[in-house]
Amino acid sequence: MKTIIAIKNSGNKGxxxxxxxxxxxxxxxxxxxxxxxxxxxxxxxxxxxxIVLKIDEKIVGIESQGDPGTNLKTRLETLILEYNCDLIICTCRSRGETVRSISAIANLHKFQTIWDSTYESKICHEEINKLKAEHLYDLMKKLKLT
Structure with a gap:
């Protein structure tokens, strides 16, 4: 099934x-x-x-700009309609406009949504963000999304 993985949290959390x-x-x-x-x-x-890339037979889009007022909904629609993405990874805030945009797009285009968040720590940001990316990659592989 086509999937959106949304990494959500408040601003400046990685x-x-x-x-x-x-x-x-x-x-x-x-x-x-x-x-x-x-x-x-x-x-x-x-x-x-x-970015948009093809891995094996799957089209993967990644959109990192998930702040309010940045037209996330339009950019997600482009990934779906113009590039026919099977998997979209995007960022968004914890609530509000960006979360509503992802939900609306997912419902309209029949994508399942996996909501995730960053790890929060006051130390080792680089290593923690790397581990989170690796965990998301493992999730994608186990669910056969890529």
Whole structure:
């Protein structure tokens, strides 16, 4: 089943960094991936990013900009309608506009939604975000989403 994995939390909690680490892990593990968007393919290192890639027969989209007022709903619709993603990983806030946007898109396009969050810690942010990305990758593999 088509799936959205939403990484949610309040602002400045590492959501984008987890999405970036997960994107880099997918590219590293699946070195035979086919880049779809952007061309030339690039996972931005310092800002929000949006990518689409093909892994085996699945189209995966990752959207890291999940702040209110950033048209998350429109960007998710693009991933579904323009790129026909089977799996979307995105970030969002804990409540409000971005959560409603994901729910509306998932219901409209019949995607199942897996709601997740960041790990919270006052130390070792880099390592904790890396572990969270690895855990999400393991979840995706076990559920056969990629």
């Amino acid at each position: 959501k984008t960094e987890i999405a970036r680490k997960l994107a880099n892990l997918l590219v590293e593990v699946h070195s035979d991936f086919k880049p779809i968007y952007p061309i030339p393919f690039n996972i931005l290192k310092e800002t929000d990013f949006s």
